[in-house]
Amino acid sequence: MSEESAHQKVALVTGANKGIGRGVAEQLSAEGMTVVIGARDPLRGEEAAAALRASGGEAYSVTLDVTDQVTVREAAKQVGERFGRLDVLINNAGITGSGHVSPQDAHDQVPSSVDLDMVRAVFETNVFGVIAVTNAMLPLLRRSPARRVVNVSSHAASLALTVDPDGPFTALLPSAAYSPSKSALTALTVQYAKELQQDGFLVNVAAPGFVDTDSNNHTGFLTIAQGATVVVRLATLGADGPTAGFFSEEGPVPW
Template identity: 75%
Template sequence: MSDGTTDREVALVTGANRGIGRGVAEGLAALGLAVVIGARDPRRGEETAAALRAAGGDVRAVALDVTDQARVREAAKEIGARFGRLDVLVNNAGITGSGQVPPVDARDQVPSTVDPDMVRKVFETNVLGVIRVTNALLPLLRRSPAARIVNVSSHAASLTLTSDPDGPFTALPPSAAYTPSKAALTALTVQYANELRGDGILVNAVAPGYVDTDSNGHTGFLTVAQGAAPVVRLAVLGADGPTGGFFGAEGPVPW
């Protein structure tokens, strides 16, 4: 990134070189924001940024592995040098933990037989990664007049939905990694919202729905644009918008 400033609002989307993250980056760019794509693979990040620039967006990429504290700090430094602030942080980067895709096999997350190392790996990305990135970017977010943080969660994070014996989740194998990690993320969202409320920073979690992506072996029934839409909506909330909430495309998701 070269030194400079912009009058546009600035957004960072982690894990944005494909899937929902790319859809969110595209949606925010279409609304006129300057978008920074965070990607573990610098080449893929640059390719995605170039494609979105070709479509008319103000988009650039930064190398960002949410499990690498040094890389996270370096990315924050680069964004600070380029823009001086950050208005929107979308914590999208996440992993399912269920093998390589395609296909996805959720049976290896059954609590009674799960490998604890796999659970640790999932939490390292889906929960601790959010803490690393958020804390590293908070100084820049506090320079924004109306900062928003959006954590990309899942309907699987809802204890109400997953504990319903007649609900849709009973057909799926129980999960000791991905589902609990997203439940922890929604709980973490509330805690950040409570801490940052006085700073005027809105913090919310969103469940995009079952989107057709690599992470589920393209079995989802929603398009990337449909899944990205509620994330984008929360990312551009006005100052009077909600904070500490959990939302989907149709409105609040039960805890």
């Protein structure tokens, strides 16, 4: 590791070969961080890292499937061997469970008729995968003087917005998989923040908004860069920043 890179913050972004994760990686790189691209497909991960390097950034890729403990442990090992620490963890990898359909419009997520295996698969990635990656990376994060963890959720995680008769989700179909998994993720974030606050961690959850990505078949109205902004802001908080919060770019999101 060069002397210059030793002074750069190191950030790992899961699911970073495309979509919001890639947008976050690009913005963190522009902020001067060394970025580690976590991707299930090693070729796509390396392509994303190469693109960042071509833009003048310092970027690497690791094979990381958040549902596969072997790749999670190997990724932590590689980050540790290369950098000795991790400053920022962005738990971005997630699935809708319904393919390229906006999760709130997915008929296969209606609670009374949902396929339980689909629900398990969504929680495996969106909740259990976050626990697996976070716990694997905690020893490396503890070596950083400025420890930041950001979990990428959704406005759909908000119970208050969901039940508000005048809220944004009134006309949308109920969900037994995606939305509850993101609600669980926000709750999990609070618990990590509570445990790790005494150790100087800032752990928050971000709602990027309705972003134009593969996961909603490009029906979102925000650009990837716009969606990434709140994630990057939480990843670069100063020592006096919040923890255990749920934020969009507009400000706090109701639980």
